[in-house]
Amino acid sequence: MxxxxxxxxxxxxxxxxxxxxxxxxxxxxxxxxxxxxxxxxxxxxxxxxxxxxxxxxxxxxxxxxxxxxxxxxxxxxxxxxxxxxxxxxxxxxxxxxxxxxxxxxxxxxxxxxxxxxxxxxxxxxxxxxxxxxxxxxxxxxxxxxxxxxxxxxxxxxxxxxxxxxxxxxxxxxxxxxxxxxxxxxxxxxxxxxxxxxxxxxxxxxxxxxxxxxxxxxxxxxxxxxxxxxxxxxxxxxxxxxxxxxxxxxxxxxxxxxxxxxxxxxxxxxxxxxxxxxxxxxxxxxxxxxxxxxxxxxxxxxxxxxxxxxxxxxxxxxxxxxxxxxxxxxxxxxxxxxxxxxxxxxxxxxxxxxxxxxxLTGTAAALSLAASAFLPALVLGVWWKRASADAALAGMIAGLAVCLYYMIAPHTIPFAFFESSSVFSNATDAQRSAYESLQQSYYLTNGAAQEAVLAKWDAAARPIANWWGVRGAFAGLFAVPVGFLVMIGVSLFTAAPSEDVQRFVKGLRERTV
Missing domain, CATH: 1.20.1730.10 (Sodium/glucose cotransporter)
Structure with missing residues (x-):
């Protein structure tokens, strides 16, 4: 000390x-x-x-x-x-x-x-x-x-x-x-x-x-x-x-x-x-x-x-x-x-x-940092055509996808699975069990319905994913989205000013 x-x-x-x-x-x-x-x-x-x-x-x-x-x-x-x-x-x-x-x-x-x-x-x-x-x-x-x-x-x-x-x-x-x-x-x-x-x-x-x-x-x-x-x-x-x-x-x-x-x-x-x-x-x-x-x-x-x-x-x-x-x-x-x-x-x-x-937020730190900063930093340094609107859109899109994949499977597992079930790693048996519990829930009433809902929720959470990737690794999806959004928006918006392009060129010249 x-x-x-x-x-x-x-x-x-x-x-x-x-x-x-x-x-x-x-x-x-x-x-x-x-x-x-x-x-x-x-x-x-x-x-x-x-x-x-x-x-x-x-x-x-x-x-x-x-x-x-x-x-x-x-x-x-x-x-x-x-x-x-x-x-x-x-x-x-x-x-x-x-x-x-x-x-x-x-x-x-x-x-x-x-x-x-x-x-x-x-x-x-x-x-x-x-x-x-x-x-x-x-x-x-x-x-x-x-x-x-x-x-x-x-x-x-x-x-x-x-x-x-x-x-x-x-x-x-x-x-x-x-x-x-x-x-x-x-x-x-x-x-x-x-x-x-x-x-x-x-x-x-x-x-x-x-x-x-x-x-x-x-x-x-x-x-x-x-x-x-x-x-x-x-x-x-x-x-x-x-x-x-x-x-x-x-x-x-x-x-x-x-x-x-x-x-x-x-x-x-x-x-x-x-x-x-x-x-x-x-x-x-x-x-x-x-x-x-x-x-x-x-x-x-x-x-x-x-x-x-x-x-x-x-x-x-x-x-x-x-x-x-x-x-x-x-x-x-x-x-x-x-x-x-x-x-x-x-x-x-x-x-x-x-x-x-x-603790949960700490586990997500790597994905959040990559989703927010990597596309903007890399394209900002290495692509003069990257625009201000594109950087803003790319950062927002990356963070949105990252937070959505981290939060949605835990808070709205039914909606998440049903909206993107084609990407889930669920087996045929898991899908059948999910559908069976879904039908049972709408066919029952009262206290029995609450019990079925608990089982349905337990069946939904393990398969509410994209290709089985854990929520903490959401950056696997968010980073590519950030790059794609930033590139797409840059191509459809006005190019940065000459001053900005000279700024980017100067960064490279000063590192030689």
Whole structure:
């Protein structure tokens, strides 16, 4: 805690650019470490979405999908965002597509895909305090809020960057310790190599690709890649490097840094089992200490990035750019810091009041981010013909399809199935059972009808889907819709102005 506090407590008197983009002085290597520390959030997202099995099986899928997303961001987006020279993702979209309409929508999309995840991080602090220290969950949530403020409030992105570097260093140290402890249990050097072959390598989850549900495995990898490339709290690190080339490099090296942490997953799984034996032996004590350090560092790295991402969008894009463009530097920094406090406080209240809703929202974060941002960002950078109306339509269409597929099968399963039954993965037996219960419902009355309705509902929910894809992976449908809508509307509306087309051309020239 002292290390994190020392990293976050920088000098108060710093320029605005220091608060929003760390004065654009972050070297690629250190920026990659900060990205990798934030990337640990993907573990939470994928786990909540059902992407990881017991003992972290399927972590290889995480590496492939998430690593691909980081590379996509490094190739297609990060250097061009840095070449723009602004402070936030909504600010870039507003400059590229003409701001008044798209800026508030971009801020709303950031809140949708980031706020539930921040509340879930605070829930993690609550569970950690209850499990390890026998303290009320509220105390742990309050501690999490306090530490997030320590890591972000004073220096903004400067504080966050230094804190995340320290957090990654401790995560890496904890990972190496976990691996060494697991190897130490082999007792002999000869046994160490055998342990790696028999336990650690199979634990990576290569066999996970052989599971029957190929559709959701494909959907998981697609949503991981598209979502990781679009997560605002990762993309905001593009603005912090000295040059566009550094931004590209930082995302590339972050794959290696994140891979180092993920490869320790089997060792962490083994220590997790040992930690809860509670036998008081050396292994249990070491395991609990290592897990505590890793959990707190990971939660803080993610939570601080999420809180600052939301607060920057609110304070810079809504307050300064839209409401008070003539605000003084002192007032802007005051509002920015106040936004961090409000965002963290509201997330704590949401975590305590609606924990299940926050968990559900976190599982959807990848799909929401990809649906809202990926088409607009990719086409905005790489296609000069993409128009402002098209970007707005594409973002709305992507979010609408994503939210519809996530919500409708649970709230209106009958209407959803009957309106798109041709796309369902229902078997003939399931369709027959559904139709039989439907007829029975309309032929019965009174209390019997309520019982039939319950059975009918239970029969409808498993088949209310498109090709069996889980709701958390709605981005598989929403992202293509966003691209198609944006391309179609662009072709049928006026081309962007010459100034906008020169702006896009300039982005590419400045990244060479």
């Amino acid at each position: 002292l290390i994190f506090a020392r990293a976050g407590l920088v000098r108060v008197a710093r320029p605005v650019s220091d608060f929003y983009v760390a004065a654009r002085l972050m070297p690629a290597m250190f920026n990659g470490m900060a990205i990798a520390a934030s990337f640990m959030a993907v573990l939470v997202f994928v786990g909540l979405a059902g992407g990881l099995g017991p003992d972290w099986q399927g972590v290889t899928t995480l590496l492939l999908g998430g690593g691909a997303g980081l590379i996509v961001a490094g190739v297609l987006l990060a250097p061009y965002l840095r070449a723009y020279g602004g402070y936030t993702l909504p600010d870039f979209l507003a400059e590229r597509f003409g701001g008044d309409k798209i800026r508030p929508l971009a801020v709303l999309a950031i809140i949708l895909c980031s706020f539930p995840a921040l509340a879930t991080v605070l829930l993690g602090f609550g569970m950690l305090s209850a499990a390890l220290f026998s303290l009320p969950a509220v105390t742990g949530i309050g501690f999490g809020v306090a530490m997030i403020l320590v890591c972000t409030l004073i220096g903004g992105m400067r504080s966050l960057s230094l804190s995340q570097i320290a957090q990654y260093a401790l995560l890496l140290a904890a990972s190496l310790t976990a691996v060494m402890v697991v190897l130490w249990q082999a007792e002999t050097l000869l046994g160490e190599s055998q342990l790696l072959i028999d336990e650690v390598i199979p634990g990576l989850g290569l066999q996970d690709f052989a599971q029957d549900d190929a559709v959701n495995r494909f959907a998981l990898i697609c949503c991981l890649a598209a979502g990781t490339a679009s997560l605002p709290f990762l993309l905001m690190r593009s603005f912090t490097t000295p040059t566009p080339g550094n931004a590209r490099t930082s995302f590339f090296v972050s794959v290696l840094f994140a891979g180092a942490l993920c490869l320790a997953a089997p060792a962490f799984a083994a220590l997790f089992e040992a930690a809860w034996v509670k036998s008081g032996d050396n292994l249990s004590m070491i395991a609990e200490g290592v897990l505590t350090v890793a959990a707190i560092a990971g939660l803080l790295a993610v939570g601080s990035a999420l809180a600052l991402c939301i607060a920057n969008a609110v304070s810079y894009d809504l307050y300064f750019k839209d409401a008070h463009p003539t605000a003084s530097t002192r007032r802007r920094l005051f509002v920015a810091r106040l936004s961090v406090i409000l965002v963290a406080g509201l997330a704590a209240l949401a975590a305590m009041a609606e924990p299940q809703a926050m």
